[in-house]
Amino acid sequence: MNTVSLINVSKQIGDNTIIPSFSLDIQSSEFISLLGPSGCGKTTLIRMIAGLDNPTAGKIIIGNNTVFDSAMNLFFPPEKRNLGMVFQNYALWPHMTVFENIAFPLKCHHVPKDEIGPRCHEILKLVHLAEMATRKPGELSGGQQQRVALARALVYRPQVLLLDEPLSNLDANLRVEMCNLLAEIKKHSPITMVYVTHDQTEAVRLSDRIVILNKGKIEQIGTARELTNSPANDFVKSFLKH
Ligand SMILES: Nc1ncnc2c1ncn2[C@@H]1O[C@H](COP(=O)(O)OP(=O)(O)O)[C@@H](O)[C@H]1O
Numbered sequence: 001m002n003t004v005s006l007i008n009v010s011k012q013i014g015d016n017t018i019i020p021s022f023s024l025d026i027q028s029s030e031f032i033s034l035l036g037p038s039g040c041g042k043t044t045l046i047r048m049i050a051g052l053d054n055p056t057a058g059k060i061i062i063g064n065n066t067v068f069d070s071a072m073n074l075f076f077p078p079e080k081r082n083l084g085m086v087f088q089n090y091a092l093w094p095h096m097t098v099f100e101n102i103a104f105p106l107k108c109h110h111v112p113k114d115e116i117g118p119r120c121h122e123i124l125k126l127v128h129l130a131e132m133a134t135r136k137p138g139e140l141s142g143g144q145q146q147r148v149a150l151a152r153a154l155v156y157r158p159q160v161l162l163l164d165e166p167l168s169n170l171d172a173n174l175r176v177e178m179c180n181l182l183a184e185i186k187k188h189s190p191i192t193m194v195y196v197t198h199d200q201t202e203a204v205r206l207s208d209r210i211v212i213l214n215k216g217k218i219e220q221i222g223t224a225r226e227l228t229n230s231p232a233n234d235f236v237k238s239f240l241k242h
């Protein structure tokens with residue numbers, strides 16, 4: 001079963017074709033990485049899945065819902081797509097405590113008050129931040145802030161988690177730590193994860209399948225082993241070497 005399908009999705013900005021015509025089926029509970037060099041269209045693709053950006057044409061299906069269809073003039077806003085999102089720049093609310101940041105999506109979805117506390121504490125434990133609930137983001141390290149962002153994305157139990165280069169602002173040690181945490185979440189939760197990165201080590205470590213992108217087009221899709229052992233072309237070969 002697929003959770004996310006992109007069907008002939010394209011993106012044009014002015015005279016520039018950023019994404020020519022893109023189709024991809026992402027399976028339920030799959031961890032899929034979009035891997036490619038800077039400027040190849042990864043962020044554009046993930047923003048279109050999120051509903052933060054509109055394709056010029058095409059169709060996007062998430063779960064049982066068609067969330068975008070240019071032919072039908074159909075558009076679901078991000079909050080109607082049952083997704084969590086984590087970006088490279090944390091994007092936490094600085095005036096709220098860690099607990100309040102995480103409780104916010106639950107309040108927005110009108111989760112009953114007596115459920116909010118237990119769910120926030122459960123998710124804080126999962127990201128190893130149980131002790132930090134009353135701090136403000138400014139009182140946390142970069143790695144801790146990114147874990148708050150992850151907790152905030154997961155707390156509503158979305159069907160799909162979108163991650164756009166979530167480790168790129170962290171130093172090497174924290175990157176490994178966060179990578180381990182994502183692997184742990186993947187193991188224990190049925191969530192579908194779409195992970196954008198230009199770093200092949202992260203992609204290889206975490207992914208069920210990797211999509212190699214170049215100039216908005218798919219060069220090859222496969223497991224890390226398939227891509228390494230039988231690269232479809234020189235681009236895939238050279239990209240995986242770096
Ligand atoms: N708002 C915009 N206006 C014009 N060009 C853009 C805009 N956003 C992105 N682009 C271009 O689209 C291409 C893909 O960008 P992006 O999706 O951010 O790539 P990536 O995330 O893979 O680095 C780049 O060439 C970028 O310059």
Ligand SMILES: [Mg+2]
Nearest residue numbers: 042043044165
């Ligand atoms: Mg990007």
